[in-house]
Every structure is written in structure tokens, then in C-alpha cells.
Amino acid sequence: MNTIYYLASCDTCRKIIKSLPKDAKLKYHDIKQDPLTEKEIDEMYNLCGSYEALFSKRAQLYKQLGLKDKNLTEVDFKKYLLEHYTFLSRPVFIIDDKIYIGNSQKVINEVISALS
Structure with a gap:
């Protein structure tokens, strides 16, 4: 089943939906x-090849915890x-075993094409 992982309270996610x-x-x-399970995160990892690709460095907690200063x-x-949940770069779409991460216009256009 094609899935979107999103945050209902996020205006950007709602606009994209x-x-x-x-x-x-x-x-x-x-x-x-x-909340995401380890199995779901591992599935995403298998599709994109990197946990870092799934990670949002724009999350407020990223700065609050001082993670930007760590390797x-x-x-x-x-x-x-x-x-x-805030660390997931949102939204994440899994469509026909392909993953689309984030909210850039390029990604959203690819998602719309994949769903059409």
C-alpha cells in the first residue's frame, strides 16, 4: 500500500495533501x-540508503539538543x-516501492506524477 508519513498539525503537510x-x-x-516503528524506519532506510536522508536538520530539537555541533x-x-517524530523530514511518501522525502517542489511534482 502506498503511504504518506506526515504530521497532521503541519501546515505544509496539509497544503501538500x-x-x-x-x-x-x-x-x-x-x-x-x-509514532514510527523501527521496522518502518528500516523500510525507509532500505529505500533511500541513509538515515541522514530521512533526518530533518531544520527541526527545533536539532538545535536545542546541540546536535548541529556534533558529528x-x-x-x-x-x-x-x-x-x-520531529526529526523526520516531512512528508515521506512511499509509492510503488520508491521513496520521496521532503517538501521541495521537485519532490512534490514527482509524487504527483507517481500518483497520476
Whole structure:
């Protein structure tokens, strides 16, 4: 099943969801209400090849915890992704075993094409 991992309270995520084709068959996974499991994060990792690619360095906690001043490893990125939903670069789409990460216009255009 094609899935979107998003945050329901995020204006950007809501705007992106509204821009998707109306007939898009997606499973909606609100990462705040239903935190990511290690299995889900590992599935994402297998599709993109990096925990760092899934990690949002724009998260407020990233700065608050002083993580920007540390040399984080893939193990660290995975640990933080499991600890708090805010570290996931949102939204993440998994469509036909391909992953789309983030909210850049290029990524959203690719998602819309994949769903059409």
C-alpha cells in the first residue's frame, strides 16, 4: 500500500495533501498520533540508503539538543528518528516501492506524477 508519513498539525503537510490527486490511494500515517516503528524506519532506510536522508536538520530539537555541533553517525540519526517524530523530514511518501522525502517542489511534482 502506498503511504504518506506526515504530521497532521503541519501546515505544509496539509497544503501538500490538498494538492494531491483526489483519487490517490494512500494510507495516511500521522507520525505524532502513531509514532514510527523501527521496522518502518528500516523500510525507509532500505529505500533511500541513509538515515541522514530521512533526518530533518531544520527541526527545533536539532538545535536545542546541540546536535548541529556534533558529528552524528547513521546510528545516531536512526536513534533520534525513533525518539521523536520531529526529526523526520516531512512528508515521506512511499509509492510503488520508491521513496520521496521532503517538501521541495521537485519532490512534490514527482509524487504527483507517481500518483497520476
